[in-house]
Amino acid sequence: MKIGTARTKDEFQRFVEFGQEVYKDHSSWVPPDSHHNIAQLSGDFPGADRTQFQAFWAVDDRSEILATVAAVVSEPFNRHWKEAIGHLAYFESLSGHDEAGTAVLRAACDWLSERGGRAARLSFFPGWQFPLTIDAYDAVPTFLHAMNPPRYHQIIKNAGFATERSLVEYRITFTEELAAEYRRMVEKAAAAGVSLRAWDFNRLEQETERFCEINNECFARHWGIPQFTVEELSGLTIGLKDFLVADFTGFAEVNGELAGYVYATPDLNQAFHAMKGKDPATGANVLQAHLRKIDHGMLLIIGVREKWRGR
Numbered sequence: 083m084k085i086g087t088a089r090t091k092d093e094f095q096r097f098v099e100f101g102q103e104v105y106k107d108h109s110s111w112v113p114p115d116s117h118h119n120i121a122q123l124s125g126d127f128p129g130a131d132r133t134q135f136q137a138f139w140a141v142d143d144r145s146e147i148l149a150t151v152a153a154v155v156s157e158p159f160n161r162h163w164k165e166a167i168g169h170l171a172y173f174e175s176l177s178g179h180d181e182a183g184t185a186v187l188r189a190a191c192d193w194l195s196e197r198g199g200r201a202a203r204l205s206f207f208p209g210w211q212f213p214l215t216i217d218a219y220d221a222v223p224t225f226l227h228a229m230n231p232p233r234y235h236q237i238i239k240n241a242g243f244a245t246e247r248s249l250v251e252y253r254i255t256f257t258e259e260l261a262a263e264y265r266r267m268v269e270k271a272a273a274a275g276v277s278l279r280a281w282d283f284n285r286l287e288q289e290t291e292r293f294c295e296i297n298n299e300c301f302a303r304h305w306g307i308p309q310f311t312v313e314e315l316s317g318l319t320i321g322l323k324d325f326l327v328a329d330f331t332g333f334a335e336v337n338g339e340l341a342g343y344v345y346a347t348p349d350l351n352q353a354f355h356a357m358k359g360k361d362p363a364t365g366a367n368v369l370q371a372h373l374r375k376i377d378h379g380m381l382l383i384i385g386v387r388e389k390w391r392g393r
Contacts, residue, residue, distance in 0.1 A: 083142055083179075083182055083185065084141060085189040086139055087136055088123065088138075091120065094120045094123040094137065095116075097123065097139060098120055104174050104176060104231075111229060112223060112351050113354070122152075122210065128317075129156070132157045133154060136152070136193055137152045138152070148176050149175040149176065149179065151173040151187055151190050152171045152210075153169070153170055153190040154169040155169075155198075158309060166198050167201045167203055168191075168194030168199035169204075170191075170203070170205070171204075171210040173234070175234065180233065180240070187204070188241050207306075209308065212228055212249070213227075213228070214228060215230050222352070222355050225380050247305060271334070274393070275336055276335070276336055277335050278334055279335070280328040281331040281332065283328060290315055293345070294311070295340075296333075296340055296385060297343070298310060299388075300343075300385030300387060300388075326347060330379060332344050336390065342385060342390060343384070344383070344384045345382055345383040345384075346379050347382065348376045348379050353375070356372040356375070357369060
């Protein structure tokens with residue numbers, strides 16, 4: 083076994099497709115957006131000029147991939163948090179090769195240390211990857227969220243990592259009673275002078291600017307969250323315009339002042355999972371058929387400006 087780096091488009095393609103081998107017997111796996119991941123690894127993303135990154139892999143004597151991980155140093159993140167920290171994303175490891183997984187993590191950490199990193203954070207870095215799964219390993223993950231085998235946790239701890247935070251995903255089933263309660267909440271807010279409106283998709287660039295402004299303010303002190311540029315958040319708005327539902331995205335205003343917001347989407351992973359690895363770009367008709375069968379949504383972000391919290 084030896085540790086190497088992926089540096090060309092063809093190598094990035096191999097890096098991204100490695101998950102197909104890892105999860106070939108896992109029926110709940112949802113293939114990642116390979117175009118997005120290859121663009122990230124190639125440096126074709128907003129803010130690349132302020133980011134250092136390198137893709138690592140462990141390979142055997144036949145150059146077959148055993149494990150992968152990407153190391154990232156974001157100058158804006160460290161400046162905002164006054165830290166010297168690096169991030170690791172896209173970690174995968176073949177079953178039976180745990181030592182390769184640990185070795186590739188250690189190599190990536192060495193790379194981060196050489197660039198001034200005093201610590202490394204694995205898996206939670208919005209814009210690159212959401213946290214690892216810690217239970218429900220057989221469930222299809224919701225849109226944008228990752229999945230992994232339970233064995234990954236021991237590999238990661240063997241590389242010297244410790245649990246820093248946990249992320250919880252709550253689920254709720256809508257009922258007529260719950261809908262009535264939501265309507266009462268909206269009426270109560272309106273009586274207090276709060277107006278609610280859906281995003282105007284005909285002015286999505288301007289809405290993205292407002293989204294970016296309030297998102298950065300609401301999450302300025304929220305652990306682990308970077309400050310985003312409008313271009314970066316455009317991936318969630320303009321980039322997903324064809325999948326967004328107006329009533330899933332909204333702003334709350336008080337006397338014309340932006341007070342809060344919500345960003346939600348249909349759980350697109352229901353459709354992507356049903357595609358069974360087919361490229362949505364070349365199977366649009368099949369994708370549309372699966373999109374029509376989606377029966378639940380995902381509330382990804384909700385924020386309220388500090389002056390309006392608790393009211």
